[in-house]
Amino acid sequence: MSVRWFSRLLGHPLPRSSAGDERLPNIQALPILSSDALSSVAYATEAALGILILGGSAALKLSLPITLAIIALIVIVVLSYRQAIAAYPNGGGSYVVARDNLGRNVGLVAAAALLIDYALTAAVSLMAGTQALSSLDPTLLPYEVPIALVLLVLVGWANLRGVKEAGRVFAIPTYAFVLMIALLTVAGLRDLTFHHGWHPDPPPLTAALEPIGLFMILRAFSSGCSAMTGIEAIANGVKVFREPAPVNARKTLLVMAVLLSAMFFAVSGMGFMYGIAPNPDITVLAQIGQRVFGNGSVLYWTLQITTLLILVLAANTAFSGFPRLAAMLAEDRCLPMQMNLLGDRLVYQNGIGVLLGITALIIVICRGDTTVAVNLYALGVFTAFTLSQLGLVRRWWMQRGPGWRGRMLMNALGSLTTFVVLVVIVVSKFDEGAWTVVIAIPLLVWGLAVIRRRYRQIFAALAPDPDAAPLQVVPRDPPTGHHAIVWIPSMMRPAFEAVRYACSFADSVTAVVVVQNDQDAGHLSQMWDRYVGPNTGALELVLLDSPFSSLLDPFCDFVTAAEQRHPERITTVVMPVAIPRDRLDVALLNQRARALFEALSDDQSRVFSIVRYFVPNGRDPAGSRSSGSME
Structure with a gap:
């Protein structure tokens, strides 16, 4: 009965021959692999403002230059990953690129950083989604943790049902959020042009707690770089696309970058023009929605609901990337082989199950508050960015094919900029919790290396003995039956x-x-x-x-x-x-x-x-x- 019930819950087994049918067109692959990056619009501006406000109200005007700098970084990273997809048409994630070009141990560093990032991404997305819901109804504040856990179970269930099922579930909310941000932008431009005027409102007066200096600006920049999480998911998930998969993945990555940059700039720009400041009781995006749509309007409620949905579904990027990366590590004997087993619905269900457990633990530890987790998960993704692009630099240098200099310079620029950001994040966020990731990555690399070494010992011990006596059945008279x-x-x-x-x-x-x-x-x-x-x-x-x-x-x-x-x-x-x-x-x-x-x-x-x-x-x-x- 339990097996029959489980089959009904997840759906009937899919034959392996239908794996090609599980590949998705670009319009469905975009929400699955880009929901994390696109949803960061809901909190990236707020993360930067949360640091700038420490310098007082006057410091908030720096949000626009910081946003433009982050957008420039997005462009560099996206162009670099388009080259990674071309070089690795079967999936050019940071682990594969670093492993093949910089060595297996460096590849493990990239893998460890990504595993941590995926787990934190799922937790942050779900907790941020519950905060969007509590902004609508403050009475839900005490129940944020159980709400986040329920949403986690729903996202996990959708992914266990298969890639195509997840694409159908996640497509509409993702595009609805993009549409609402577009409506918010158009309505904001109309208000600024015909009513408000193009003169920025002064933000609420706030006394400075820290002097405005380079270190504060770098801290705000590193917090705003949370907008870049999830960019690698398309390079990791090339196999999700229909053929020609590499071409479709490169196109989708470009579309995602354009949408992300435009939405990020629109939210930061309207926040600056309307003098929005961080508020612990209501998100920055919700404040903008109230100013543009009106508090209590249908459009405002729709904005908040779609924000909730895409933040919840942004966890799907982690549920798409974590099991695939774990399967690659298992294939390389750096994780238990069970992580490489496909389930009946042609998904790596063991990896999904592990991610469910880790994410639930993070939500409970953080008590539904994204403050600490947001400071942590950008560290892992920028470590992966840096190693991936450094690996491509070495690849182009070793191959020296047509156009190799331009490719190498592009990836060298990307590696240098992301490394600088990585150093900034480590220094500026170290006391705010980044030290835990700095310790966790080497520990996880050590654990992966231990598993790899033990597998080598096991397979050496279990290898067939070439000198063993030949295997043959001895004829018996009479036969035993x-x-x-x-x-x-x-x-x-x-x-x-x-x-x-x-x-x-x-x-x-x-x-x-x-x-x-x-x-x-x-x-x-x-x-x-x-x-x-x-x-x-x-x-x-x-x-x-x-x-x-x-x-x-x-x-x-x-x-x-x-x-x-x-x-x-x-x-x-x-x-x-x-x-x-x-x-x-x-x-x-x-x-x-x-x-x-x-x-x-x-x-x-x-x-x-x-x-x-x-x-x-x-x-x-x-x-x-x-x-x-x-x-």
């Missing part, structure tokens, strides 16, 4: 030990591998021929296709069909299980054989033989094997 079907999760030593054990008691042995693509099939056949030899009548290898993400269902169906074809013989299902000795190995090893045993035990009585292979703990020269049968 036993047939063994061996589950082969991978061509490693535990699997071959399971085949060897099956050959010791059965008249015939069938080793079964469920493959996901044709390339895997060819590689697996070559390894079988290398370590076992060609198929014989008594010992054969069978490769099964998996139309869906599940690798267990095809094997279960094969076992059932084999038993029905030959009811006269005794069929034993032999399954290798790698038994971890270290606590870390428990998370690193995928114990799919246990789930397979449960699946095969549901239908009818069967004979099972579990071949346990103990993984060396780093001190043992080799693993040990034991077997036991269950009926």
Whole structure:
């Protein structure tokens, strides 16, 4: 019942052949991958003003120059990432670029920064969305944390249902927010032209708490750079687009940059003209809406509701980027392999689940207040920006193809500017919480490196022994009537030990591998021929296709069909299980054989033989094997 209920909640499994259908046109990919960047318009200006107000009312006039400087930085970064997409058409995120051009360890730094940034992005977006809601109804202020958690569950559920489902859910609110900012801008220009006049209102008088100096300006600039979070998501998510994916991704990135720059400048400009100052009870964008649309008007309420929706949906950028990055790290053996498994809806559901847990923890710790989190999450994204563009500089220098000088200079400029911003953020925000990220990134890099090193040890210990005795079934007279079907999760030593054990008691042995693509099939056949030899009548290898993400269902169906074809013989299902000795190995090893045993035990009585292979703990020269049968 629980499996059936879960299937209804997330939708029926999608076949792998429909993965191409899950790719999105530009008009749907834009809201999925750009909602974070576009939604930053709702709080980036306020973040800069929140620092400038410390210098008194007179300091607020610096918001426009700071906004223009940030827009210039947006242009540089976007042009650099367009080059990254061209260089890496399958996804040119910071981790891939840094890993390929600057080395694996530097790539881990970029990956750690992005993982932290994605988690903070999801939390900040949801908490900011609840603040937009409480600006409409102050009675909701005590309930911001539970509201944010409920919204988090809804966003996670939409992403677990698949990319196409998420695109349908998120498209309308994102475009509605863009439309409302456009209406706000047009109405503001009309008011400034025909009623208000182009003379800025003085902001409310506020005494200066700090002198206006370069350090304060840099702090305000670094806070306003929160408008740049999410820019990399399109470069990371090239595979989301329909073909030609790189071309469509570059176009969408350009559209996103134009929209972001125009909206950011419009909000900052109207805030300056209307003398808007930060207010703890109402957001800057809401204050502008009240001045332009009128307090309590339908358009004002619509602005706040669409702001709430896009801030909530901005968390989707993290839910799109975090699982994909985690899957790449798992493929490189820097995270548990389970993070690279596609769910029934063709999404990395384990990565989504991990992000749900981390985001919920951040929301609870911050108590729904974005103040601390906003100061943190720009640090990770600018670390990734800098390393990605520095990697492209080295790439163009090494390749020296046509036009390489112009490309290299563009990325060098981008790397230099983002590095300067990174230093500014670290220095100006260190006492405000940035020190936690400065410590967290090296710790996370160390953890990723430890996992990578342990995987190397495990795979070296479990690698097939080329000097082992040949595997063959010894003819028995008279025959015992036993047939063994061996589950082969991978061509490693535990699997071959399971085949060897099956050959010791059965008249015939069938080793079964469920493959996901044709390339895997060819590689697996070559390894079988290398370590076992060609198929014989008594010992054969069978490769099964998996139309869906599940690798267990095809094997279960094969076992059932084999038993029905030959009811006269005794069929034993032999399954290798790698038994971890270290606590870390428990998370690193995928114990799919246990789930397979449960699946095969549901239908009818069967004979099972579990071949346990103990993984060396780093001190043992080799693993040990034991077997036991269950009926």
